[in-house]
């Protein structure tokens with residue numbers, strides 16, 4: 477457990493990506509802990525008690541001054557499949573100028589272990605490269621920082637297997653395994669870290685069990701009372717090889733509690 481920081485925080489805490497899967501879970505936790513929250517989003521949204529929205533785009537470097545102004549703690553949860561290093565760079569440039577005292581960054585397990593050596597690697601796994609580059613931006617920002625790497629959230633796995641299950645025959649990347657984690661548990665940890673002292677790269681947060689990809693798909697199909705044939709497909713490239721070696725897993729950090737089965741039981745209500 478991280479000890480709460482002794483310094484009181486009167487200014488709002490900035491949550492980038494506070495409208496996303498993870499950020500949406502971070503915001504109410506900060507409110508419950510008694511903090512005002514500012515959310516950076518690309519779209520206009522209506523604020524509510526203790527929650528203010530600021531329009532900005534981290535890729536374009538727009539609106540960041542207004543978002544960061546007067547904040548001391550930033551939880552950087554904004555992200556997309558591409559360009560997270562640019563988002564981080566634009567954010568830290570402003571944050572360093574105003575002297576933010578804690579930047580908390582979310583990254584992904586395997587960011588440092590999935591090699592991007594070819595165009596094929598980059599096309600399929602460039603996300604991991606951009607997360608590692610974003611981590612490095614944070615390290616070199618001159619700001620006090622904390623980075624947490626998490627495995628894939630249940631929500632992302634659900635989105636992926638739902639899309640795959642629409643196909644009459646499901647191609648399954650051979651040898652791929654995942655260790656999905658509950659986004660709410662990641663949000664709990666991020667808030668705990670944000671309210672503690674900057675801690676650098678902290679131990680990974682991974683879900684309670686490692687699953688074969690086919691097992692995750694089968695669980696989804698079963699929960700929907702569906703059947704689909706699956707065919708293993710061997711993906712080319714060094715990054716896919718690293719995936720087959722389990723570079724995206726953290727079995728020694730299986731500290732997540734909620735299982736894929738529990739998540740499915742609650743969430744799989746819509747037909748495929």
Ligand SMILES: NC(=O)c1ccc[n+]([C@@H]2O[C@H](COP(=O)([O-])OP(=O)(O)OC[C@H]3O[C@@H](n4cnc5c(N)ncnc54)[C@H](OP(=O)(O)O)[C@@H]3O)[C@@H](O)[C@H]2O)c1
Nearest residue numbers: 493495496497498517518533534535554555583628629632
């Ligand atoms: N999903 C996973 O399995 C997983 C696992 C490990 C780590 N992570 C990391 O956790 C973070 C959050 O993931 P998530 O699944 O919650 O993502 P998400 O649901 O796709 O949400 C992405 C968030 O980022 C914001 N965003 C995207 N591009 C932006 C830009 N150019 N400027 C400002 N805001 C931008 C979006 O805000 P608006 O659309 O409102 O502008 C949205 O709030 C990401 O950094 C991701 O890499 C995710």
